[in-house]
Amino acid sequence: DIQMTQSPSSLSASVGNTVTITCRASQDISNFLAWFQQRPGKAPKSLIYAASSLQSGVPSKFSGSGSGTDFTLTISDLQPEDFATYYCLQYNTYPYTFGQGTKLEI
């Protein structure tokens, strides 16, 4: 199975800051990488697919990059609603696998 390693596991930031979360795959997954946001007590929300394509309705403050094994999610101009847990998902090969999550805190 492909292991997805997210870092950091938690991150403190302030309103207005820019943060970057990374996800590393244990083998080449091309660009079959997605990012999701989950606020406490809520269902996950899709942010990015194909490593860098924004889902419909997602603001451009979210951006993704990478290919192969190393990927990043960047969130600019942090607002209170952005403080949540973020997950990556590789969907190149079954079984699909998620990263362990990054909790973004104030």
Added chain:
Amino acid sequence: EVQLVESGGDLAQPGRSLRLSCTGSGFSFDDYGVTWVRQAPGKGLEWVGSIRSETYGGTTKYAASVKGRFTISRDDSKSIAYLQMNTLKTEDTGVYYCCRVDEVRGDAVDIWGLGTLVTVSS
């Protein structure tokens, strides 16, 4: 409005069965694949399994932890996907989400349901 709604979550004893439903609305359900994801209390997301649209063969794939116990199926005439869960274990406890998979966009997961809670306990 495009949405997915899960139902069927309940309290079940170990060894028993449950069937979850995922009902889609606001889009052509048969044009999309469906993935099930679960989340144990206080833990991260875990992929459970997926079913492709009939256009893409209608095939199913499962996580090793549920293979042989869980079965995903779909009834496109009712816009419903099912997750049949047999021989339940306490470690199957969690919130189960269904997700829409856009196969045209390379299997991108785009829409999530709100989830349904399954508790396996004696």
